[in-house]
Amino acid sequence: MSDYYLNRRKFLQGSAVLGAGLVAPTIFSRAASAYTNEPGKGSVVLGFNVPQSGPYADEGADELRAYKLAVKHLNGEGDGGMLGTFSSQTLKGTGILGRKVEYVTGDTQTKSDAARASARAMIEKDGAIMITGGSSSGVAVAVQSLCQDAGVIFMAGLTHSNDTTGKDKKANGFRHFFNAYMSAAALAPVLSQHYGNDRKAYHLTADYTWGWTMEESMIASTEALGWETVNTVRTPLSATDFSSYIAPVTNSGADVLVLNHYGSNMVNSLTNAVQFGLREKMVNGKQFEIVVPLYSRLMARGAGKNVKGIFGSTNWHWSLQDDASKAFVASYGKEYGQPPSQAAHTCYVQTLLYADAAERAGSFNPCAIGEALEGFEFDGLGNGKTLYRAADHQCFKDVLVVRGKENPTSEFDLLEVVNITPVEQVIYEPNHPMFAGGSLGKCNPGV
Amino acid sequence: MLKTFRTSDRTLMVLFTIFVLAAPLIMAPLGAGYPDLMQRFAIYGIFAIGFNILFGLTGYLSFGHAAFLGVGSYSAVWMLKLLSINIVPAIIFAVVVSGLFALLIGFISLRRSGIYFSILTLAFAQMSYNLAYSVLTPITNGETGLQLDLTDPRILDTVNETSQVASPSFLGLEMGDTAVVQFLGMDLQFNVGFYISALILIGMFYLSLRIFRSPFGMILRAVKSNQTRLNYTGFNSRPYTLTAFVISGMYAGLAGALLVCMDPLAGADRMQWTASGEVVLMTIMGGAGTLIGPVLGAGIIKYFENIFSRINESVVEGWFSALPDGVTDFLTAVVSPFLGSGWHISLGLIFMLVVIFLPGGLVEGASRIMNLVRRLSQTRKTTSSPSVARPLGDDESPEEPPPGSVNTRES
Numbered sequence: 001m002s003d004y005y006l007n008r009r010k011f012l013q014g015s016a017v018l019g020a021g022l023v024a025p026t027i028f029s030r031a032a033s034a035y036t037n038e039p040g041k042g043s044v045v046l047g048f049n050v051p052q053s054g055p056y057a058d059e060g061a062d063e064l065r066a067y068k069l070a071v072k073h074l075n076g077e078g079d080g081g082m083l084g085t086f087s088s089q090t091l092k093g094t095g096i097l098g099r100k101v102e103y104v105t106g107d108t109q110t111k112s113d114a115a116r117a118s119a120r121a122m123i124e125k126d127g128a129i130m131i132t133g134g135s136s137s138g139v140a141v142a143v144q145s146l147c148q149d150a151g152v153i154f155m156a157g158l159t160h161s162n163d164t165t166g167k168d169k170k171a172n173g174f175r176h177f178f179n180a181y182m183s184a185a186a187l188a189p190v191l192s193q194h195y196g197n198d199r200k201a202y203h204l205t206a207d208y209t210w211g212w213t214m215e216e217s218m219i220a221s222t223e224a225l226g227w228e229t230v231n232t233v234r235t236p237l238s239a240t241d242f243s244s245y246i247a248p249v250t251n252s253g254a255d256v257l258v259l260n261h262y263g264s265n266m267v268n269s270l271t272n273a274v275q276f277g278l279r280e281k282m283v284n285g286k287q288f289e290i291v292v293p294l295y296s297r298l299m300a301r302g303a304g305k306n307v308k309g310i311f312g313s314t315n316w317h318w319s320l321q322d323d324a325s326k327a328f329v330a331s332y333g334k335e336y337g338q339p340p341s342q343a344a345h346t347c348y349v350q351t352l353l354y355a356d357a358a359e360r361a362g363s364f365n366p367c368a369i370g371e372a373l374e375g376f377e378f379d380g381l382g383n384g385k386t387l388y389r390a391a392d393h394q395c396f397k398d399v400l401v402v403r404g405k406e407n408p409t410s411e412f413d414l415l416e417v418v419n420i421t422p423v424e425q426v427i428y429e430p431n432h433p434m435f436a437g438g439s440l441g442k443c444n445p446g447v
Numbered sequence: 448m449l450k451t452f453r454t455s456d457r458t459l460m461v462l463f464t465i466f467v468l469a470a471p472l473i474m475a476p477l478g479a480g481y482p483d484l485m486q487r488f489a490i491y492g493i494f495a496i497g498f499n500i501l502f503g504l505t506g507y508l509s510f511g512h513a514a515f516l517g518v519g520s521y522s523a524v525w526m527l528k529l530l531s532i533n534i535v536p537a538i539i540f541a542v543v544v545s546g547l548f549a550l551l552i553g554f555i556s557l558r559r560s561g562i563y564f565s566i567l568t569l570a571f572a573q574m575s576y577n578l579a580y581s582v583l584t585p586i587t588n589g590e591t592g593l594q595l596d597l598t599d600p601r602i603l604d605t606v607n608e609t610s611q612v613a614s615p616s617f618l619g620l621e622m623g624d625t626a627v628v629q630f631l632g633m634d635l636q637f638n639v640g641f642y643i644s645a646l647i648l649i650g651m652f653y654l655s656l657r658i659f660r661s662p663f664g665m666i667l668r669a670v671k672s673n674q675t676r677l678n679y680t681g682f683n684s685r686p687y688t689l690t691a692f693v694i695s696g697m698y699a700g701l702a703g704a705l706l707v708c709m710d711p712l713a714g715a716d717r718m719q720w721t722a723s724g725e726v727v728l729m730t731i732m733g734g735a736g737t738l739i740g741p742v743l744g745a746g747i748i749k750y751f752e753n754i755f756s757r758i759n760e761s762v763v764e765g766w767f768s769a770l771p772d773g774v775t776d777f778l779t780a781v782v783s784p785f786l787g788s789g790w791h792i793s794l795g796l797i798f799m800l801v802v803i804f805l806p807g808g809l810v811e812g813a814s815r816i817m818n819l820v821r822r823l824s825q826t827r828k829t830t831s832s833p834s835v836a837r838p839l840g841d842d843e844s845p846e847e848p849p850p851g852s853v854n855t856r857e858s
Binding site (some may be wrong): 077111113124137444 | 478482577589592636683711712716756757
């Protein structure tokens, strides 16, 4: 059985096979089209890559509903939603550039690896011309760089980390959602007004890019008020029980707990904090307070009555009374029987913005679309006047500061808007230290 | 006997090579003929083959093999960042690093066998995962994952294009390059990255074949069948099991390196215990201790993960749309929970069926079918001489314990 030897004949055979193997790939060449996945005459495919499992699954499900609604409206079905209120009136419900909009969906599992695999399948198998989605900044950053390499546009969904349009920004990636810096800048005046300028803060932070930048932004803006940061503790994204992280807070001398958590992380950590009686405690002669920098209605619903009176910020809220928001809420409510979340809103808007950019550019070429979006000013999508800044592909608009409602009138009416922070207060220079270090690079059409 | 072994091995090798190289043609009708998934088939095939050298031969069930995959990935990305965008240094470095890492972990873990060994490896893997996730963030970039960057030094590359991040390449061929050929109305995608992985897979399969047939492989089998008896004969088996562990760790490192060469991002998730469990599933489902089994298992699990998970409700509705409304709704309601995000359910069911009815994995199923066919054809020919020919890929001799058995004796 021990025929484990190498003779001249076998060596020659082996070399021949190896040589053939090395030569074979030279037949490969890139396909001849103007850009990756140039769509045919009839239809165009968009890829909706959202978390359907993991800590952000609720948000993912809502995002997917919004995407489906956007596709309906683009194809001229339903009541048109925000198509009617959008300041750029190029979308007529006839698809994009006369092509019917089709879509494929994928599960990011809130993991970078899985999200990239799913996005690659959409690009390589289904011919998606644009990828959108993501409910975790880690995933968004990973998928954005994949789209840059593959030469398709990435319209970021719910991603709030400074890095997405900061040090990890990419020419093919665009973000409508606000970011950690803006949240902190909008929250600071409200916190100062309600809680004073002499506070000791304890941070619990989700351990990934969003948590890090959220914590950094909150520390910067609260310390500017005169607050002191007692401690910062990182918690794993996959954690479901935060008791062991909450217990030390009670003995730390801190009188404010900042929960840099999102999704079910926040639901669980807030519930744990309330169970530990933190909200009834008096520390340093002051009432103990909890702050949740990034809020969403889905989280508020998950946390139930624990959210009452807790401050946070949000990109958009369904109770806004402008025409665009009302049209969107009506259309979404009719379709699904519930009001949309901020994640649903930003995803819907991103799809419309992409479609509009393609119409205005007259092409699906990522470079042409990038050009159409850069420096684009628009209105009528629920956030008032908005600018897509060319320098970092970030949208600038007003930021809402919200608080958990004391007396909710329905299961959806959980947050009240305390303050609409004007865009001037939250804008920053593209080379701000929290955003420095990256470069957009050049747009990549993939060929 | 020796002669039949050789010929059957040669046939196996030839068939395997043809099958792998023709994968774009075979996979296209199954909806799996796109580069990303085919690369995964090949790479996870390598991973499972390596795992099988340890588990299939010695019976040592490592529950932490994903750690080596992750270590390989991270080292390869660092080489791509620091040294060169060429994949060769990255792969070599990754294999060396994961080999050393396996030596360290194996040296400690192999002091115990059975369930204790499994738990030790699991603990090491979870430790590596948590290190990569939070403690070693400067090296691993935590949850976001380590990526290539415009500002990477890449000291061996002379020309640095500054507007785009370079993609990993071999002799000027980028891994993402694909030639699309029209064939019978299908788009066949011949991808550079896949063929590089495929050639390495074939090479690694051959290596594993040689290990299986070598005296070294015999010793490993002896360890599996009764390590205590082996030790009583005055034979020190630990150097052999350690070697098997390191080889298998290097296979995993190679797979990890290839993963990032195809898609240059290394995330901590691929070191999680679920990833370690996945390779165990692959090996057992295909047939532990068989040559072809692990590759088969890897293919099936990756196919489920990537194709079944993407069949959503509207697609299912499309299948049954020709039927009357009520029937469509009913069938959709029955079938769709098993597809899409419920793909784990159907995979779990299939895994249970395989383990219960085919303890030797799918390879056992294939050999049973072949035996059945042979018996039927023999009765038709009414030749009564019993056949001794062995079916392809099945290399278990009857004296050995069943292929799924685990080395449970504590030594």
